[in-house]
């Protein structure tokens with residue numbers, strides 16, 4: 001057996017083998033058509049073959065990864081994307097990436113079935129009835145409007161093209177969903193994809209296409225190889241769009257078409273703020289999907305350079321910010337709407353170049369190459385990462401992340417938590433932009449930093465989960481270089497200090513530290529967390545709970561820090577019944593019983609509630625507060641619609657011995673302190689006691705209460 005073959009290749013393996021189809025391929029280094037398979041001409045699609053393909057002219061080797069020849073390398077600027085892939089490697093394994101299971105189609109539906117569904121819906125005289133009769137899942141239905149919008153756009157723009165028997169290159173093919181449209185239309189399809197994981201999925205989803213791994217900036221194909229080159233929702237993921245478009249034009253036959261679809265663009269004079277504002281709440285971007293909104297010029301610069309050799313058609317799916325001139329207003333010309341509906345608007349070229357640079361929206365291009373173009377061809381960057389080695393490293397998530405972390409550009413290493421630079425890099429690593437004066441940074445679901453450990457022996461993190469609307473048991477996982485080193489249970493609303501010994505971490509090397517919040521709650525808000533410190537420090541005992549952020553915690557936190565020490569909890573309920581029940585449920589979950597004082601007309605609703613005793617009732621508020629409670633003793637909580645109504649309820653409780661202030665639980669779960677500023681020496685209530693004349697604010701009252709609670713434990 002060839003020594004370059006995959007180490008764990010088994011000759012008894014009966015799985016199918018693929019032959020590399022290198023027609024029209026060229027070496028991305030020396031640009032000659034000298035690529036040859038170096039190993040038996042067959043590749044097991046479950047294995048990795050380093051140097052499985054060799055250039056006979058310059059001697060450069062290329063890897064075949066899981067059945068896909070990778071005719072290129074990864075550059076340093078790709079490292080973040082590779083870390084994202086590596087950090088999820090265990091998930092891919094769980095999804096049986098390398099097993100012989102059925103392909104994972106979009107939303108669990110095979111691509112052929114998806115396209116039948118979209119086309120059937122489009123042609124059906126009664127679309128709703130058609131869809132209802134297909135028995136599709138709710139998940140598929142949730143994707144359907146988007147997919148259908150793209151389907152109509154594709155149909156509309158390609159209406160005049162005969163795709164049968166055409167040689168089509170799909171740049172940035174992903175896992176092949178859109179490539180399948182061309183397979184279906186009878187084209188000979190080549191798919192180019194950067195990610196080995198996606199390319200492998202694509203090979204299984206759309207085996208009718210030829211799959212090649214590589215970079216769109218250095219297309220590994222000879223000039224004039226294709227009748228149609230398409231980038232479907234791909235260009236805005238690519239760093240160098242003008243370069244990519246030049247390359248796409250180079251590999252077109254004269255008479256062939258360049259087609260780009262589903263890209264967002266922004267005004268030429270706009271800056272990064274536009275992107276940051278769009279993406280700061282985008283959970284896909286916060287999870288590492290590198291979406292961009294390029295400037296309009298990024299899409300057209302390379303085309304305009306060769307304007308005399310091209311027939312350029314520009315379409316928009318939507319446009320924002322069109323400035324109408326006074327003549328148009330006077331003539332009452334039809335307004336250029338924000339949305340064109342499902343059908344794209346085609347622009348006259350001069351009009352597009354005049355108007356679109358000052359707008360933003362969705363863009364599509366259909367460009368016919370009249371005469372061949374020969375731009376200078378780039379070589380891939382040196383010192384880059386080999387796809388085969390990278391893919392092999394995914395066997396161990398930890399070692400893959402560790403290896404990649406050392407490739408992170410130095411500007412992104414040891415950044416302070418509240419650094420306001422590199423906002424896009426931070427977004428992709430899970431961090432929202434900093435908010436001035438806030439003192440912490442908010443992350444979504446998982447967040448990553450790259451730090452150098454200069455000889456300290458512990459990792460310190462201070463974290464808080466702010467979503468209080470529903471209770472759960474969120475946990476924070478800490479990973480160092482992809483390896484799980486600690487798991488801590490959080491109490492929502494409370495800052496938690498975590499100190500993890502890190503004996504095994506190499507010193508003076510760049511280390512990837514990742515925080516992951518896991519929760520049983522589905523809403524995005526529940527996956528947010530705040531971090532106010534992260535870094536290396538000295539080993540010391542962990543203070544499980546740090547002091548509370550006094551106006552920002554939930555009823556669970558109140559119990560956690562010992563401020564709900566009496567059981568049953570005596571409480572006053574406002575007439576917001578749903579809120580009352582929700583709070584009672586939360587208390588019961590924590591093992592508390594409740595004694596409630598309820599509005600008189602709702603009293604009976606609580607009689608059948610388990611572990612709830614109605615100890616009093618009150619009538620509507622009256623000005624003098626004399627409507628009165630049957631019992632005012634030992635009230636700990638007020639459950640109210642808002643702070644004023646909590647204050648009003650509190651004022652009903654106050655007498656000489658009664659409370660001057662109290663905790664109020666508001667809808668959304670936040671606990672606040674309500675009441676008058678405690679001037680008296682005694683503020684009453686069992687938990688509070690005498691706190692002296694120095695007290696001037698509730699913050700101090702609470703700080704005192706916390707201290708007492710801590711001392712009594």
Ligand SMILES: [Zn+2]
Pocket residue numbers: 027028029030031032034055056057058059060
């Ligand atoms: Zn070569």
